[in-house]
Amino acid sequence: MSQVAAVGAFDEEQLELRKTVRALLAKHSDPGAVRRATETEQGYDTALWEMLCQQVGVAALAIPEEFGGIGASAVETHLVLEELGRTLAPTPMLGSVVLGAQAILASGDTEACERLLPGIAEGTAVAALCWTGADGSWDTESVDVVATATGDGHSLTGASHFVLDGSYADVLVVAAAIDGAVALFEVDPAQESVSRRRLPTMDPTRTLSVVEFDGASARLLTTDGTAALERVRQIACVALSAEQIGAAAQSLDLTVEYSKSRVQFGRPIGSFQALKHRMADLYFLVETARSASYGAVRSLVDGAPTAATDAAVAKVYCSEALQSVAADSIQLHGGIAITWEHDAQLYFKRAHGSAQLFGQPRGYLKSLESAAGLPA
Missing domain, CATH: 1.10.540.10 (Acyl-CoA dehydrogenase/oxidase, N-terminal domain)
Incomplete structure (x- = not known):
């Protein structure tokens, strides 16, 4: 599109x-x-x-x-x-x-x-979802935090990793295991039994943290955390694809503008046929990723039977599209693109960081292959 x-x-x-x-x-x-x-x-x-x-x-x-x-x-x-x-x-x-x-x-x-x-x-309060463990699997049926029933509620023990906005959130929603199932709990992060630390990340524009619970008091939100997380993951994959196509489009725009001003052998490098073809391929990649992303959000809004599949396709395709565009942007800019002063390296880091959120693309590909009845 x-x-x-x-x-x-x-x-x-x-x-x-x-x-x-x-x-x-x-x-x-x-x-x-x-x-x-x-x-x-x-x-x-x-x-x-x-x-x-x-x-x-x-x-x-x-x-x-x-x-x-x-x-x-x-x-x-x-x-x-x-x-x-x-x-x-x-x-x-x-x-x-x-x-x-x-x-x-x-x-x-x-x-x-x-x-x-x-x-x-x-916008006066920030919430954070504490979900995945140190392996970054974003599994909806297995989590690292464990909940124990107490006289007046529940207590949580364990750690959640890669928590977006977790270091400064005002409320924590925590996925924790209890009685062999996954449930969601509300936790006040001001408790002494909750500790948070911001992680150093490859992508400086994305704040991630580790949140640890040492007998933290928690309020049960739902015992069917798996179903809730499946819904959230579908929404999150579609939302992430929107970020990715925006970043991919801007990365390509920066590259095209550079190719018009960078002169080599007495002419702008963008006038060379080989680079024209290469940027045309990138444009096609961005626009097809845009179609996948827009199609996924429409399926989500309409409650289409294919909504889960469309979200997975958007997750895989938009992740790979942004990584490809950002990598080619680095090459087409030459050595300047790997310097801190240039924006290209930020898009490259965002591309690789965001691809890992909510599960790696290859995990979704395996699920899509399995759903289609294809051999592993």
Whole structure:
């Protein structure tokens, strides 16, 4: 789907939302601002996040009106994430709004939704989903944290790894094993029995942390954590693909612009036929990834029977597309692209870091092959 064709897939309000977010990011999230934000204690620009939430309402989009949100579809959130991916702007959008809020919604606990979601929708509170163990498997049926029933609730022991926004979240939603099953719990991170530390990451624009529990008090949200996590993972893969196509498109744009200004043998390198063909291939890759991503979010919103498959396809294809585009961008820029001062290396790091989120692409490929009845 070309960008022109994609316009027809959205209504005027959705296109205006995209335009508004892009304009705000162009003004407040230039490359220098992104780098400064990564060096803050939280790892993101709190002032920018406040503007996005208060002026545009990005955190409230996919939260139902009865819980303080706008009640829009996942499409609106998708467009916002695509623009955030273009600039690599670090925000709690993916960690808090997509993972945290959607996990609370998926739990079906009305009281928790009424109490927690309004703050997330306003952007005044940040939620984090504590899910995977040290192996980074994002398994929905096996987790490292263990829950034990107590007289007045539950206590948690163990550690969650690769927690998006976990080092500064105001509320933790924790996947923990109990009685041979996976359940979801709400945990107050202010407890002394909860310790958090931010991890050094290859991608400086993505904040990850380890959260450890040593008998932490927890409130049960749902005993069917596996079903809730399956739903969240599907939503997360689709949302991540939006970030990835935004980043891939911008990485390609930067490369094309460089090829017009870089002169070799007395002419711009972009005029050489071999490089024209190479960039045309990259353009095709970006646009087909865009089609996969847009198709997945439409399936998700429509509740299509193929929604889970489409989400997996978007996860695999968009991950590989961004990695390919970012790698070729490094090569086409030459040695300059591996220096800290140039943006190309940031897109390269985002590409490889995001591909590992919510499970490696090869894991989804095996699932797709199995579902299609293909030999392993």
